[in-house]
Amino acid sequence: MAKKKQTTTSRSAKHDSSKEKSSSKEKFTSDRRSIWKGYITFGLVNIPVILYSAEKPQEDVHFKMLDKHNLGGIKYLRINEETGKEVPWEDIVKGYEYEPGTYAVLTEDDFGEIARENLKAIEIEDFIDLKELDIMYFEKPYYLLPDKRGEKGYVLLRETLKNSHKVGIARIMIRSHQYLAAVIAQGSAIVVNTLRYPQEIRKPTEMDVPDEPVSNYKITKKEFDIAKQLVETMTIKWDPKRYMNEYKEDLMKLIEEKIASGGKKSIKHVEEPEVKRSNVIDFMELLQKSLKQKKPSKTSVKASKRKGKKSTDPKNKKAKGK
Numbered sequence: 001m002a003k004k005k006q007t008t009t010s011r012s013a014k015h016d017s018s019k020e021k022s023s024s025k026e027k028f029t030s031d032r033r034s035i036w037k038g039y040i041t042f043g044l045v046n047i048p049v050i051l052y053s054a055e056k057p058q059e060d061v062h063f064k065m066l067d068k069h070n071l072g073g074i075k076y077l078r079i080n081e082e083t084g085k086e087v088p089w090e091d092i093v094k095g096y097e098y099e100p101g102t103y104a105v106l107t108e109d110d111f112g113e114i115a116r117e118n119l120k121a122i123e124i125e126d127f128i129d130l131k132e133l134d135i136m137y138f139e140k141p142y143y144l145l146p147d148k149r150g151e152k153g154y155v156l157l158r159e160t161l162k163n164s165h166k167v168g169i170a171r172i173m174i175r176s177h178q179y180l181a182a183v184i185a186q187g188s189a190i191v192v193n194t195l196r197y198p199q200e201i202r203k204p205t206e207m208d209v210p211d212e213p214v215s216n217y218k219i220t221k222k223e224f225d226i227a228k229q230l231v232e233t234m235t236i237k238w239d240p241k242r243y244m245n246e247y248k249e250d251l252m253k254l255i256e257e258k259i260a261s262g263g264k265k266s267i268k269h270v271e272e273p274e275v276k277r278s279n280v281i282d283f284m285e286l287l288q289k290s291l292k293q294k295k296p297s298k299t300s301v302k303a304s305k306r307k308g309k310k311s312t313d314p315k316n317k318k319a320k321g322k
Helices: 002-031 108-115 151-164 221-234 246-260 283-293 298-306 314-321
Strands: 036-042 045-053 094-099 102-106 121-129 138-146 166-174 177-186 189-195
Touching (some): 036 166, 138 151, 151 166, 151 177, 166 189, 221 283
Parallel strands (some): 036 121
Antiparallel strands (some): 036 045, 045 138, 121 166, 166 177
16 A cells, blocks of 8 residues: 555656646746747758747846936937938838949838748758857857647757757748857757858957967966966856856946935045056966965855845835835
């Protein structure tokens, strides 16, 4: 009897776990609007998928432009250069100036026409080794989720990418723009990361980087050894939660102080100490001092101080006070 009871409890726990997973998926899809529904294809395989942004919307600090004399809001108008009159949105079209003052006008239907064929399809054109993909090309991440009857094909593609350590290279239309994209297996998900085109990235050869042989810079073996030792002492396991938007927190604190003082809080300008510059830098001395200090980074110190600290957003305080 005891064994039966244990089995029932185990089944119940599994059922609760699956219900929890299901509800979290439902919450994800209900909380977030999909960008589009379509297909991802490789070869003759078509998989119905839904594209979502992988970025979490963050409440940013917004400022309104004001006239400093009476704090009146500033308006921006769409003015016709020739008539000087305001133009409503419905009368505005897009034009390409191919000669001074001469335009080829394109309507929304024109843009839709050239985008229609590829609007809802991600066609994988090639596969490359994951290690070949340079991080310089990465732009913005999206999640691909399987649509109805798409789970088997989705898992097939995901596991194939994982096991082969390959990345799919495709083109994708997002809001009337075509992007190059990498299709990557990440955990249980397939991630589509838009990529920059090669012509959008400057090459190191175009920049003034020090590219002479290392021996020309007269770095000693001891300097290399201590630099490596310093890196090792500062190395931790990657945990993105350690790093916070300190500027935003400081800004919200300042805004709160301004509100509390009726806008009278004055800003104290701290003069930065003058840095003595010299053509001769003793890297050995600097590296050795750094090793002796072995202090935690500024980020981790601030993060630990702020752990458990309530938000300083005055909007949140107003909401609580209601």
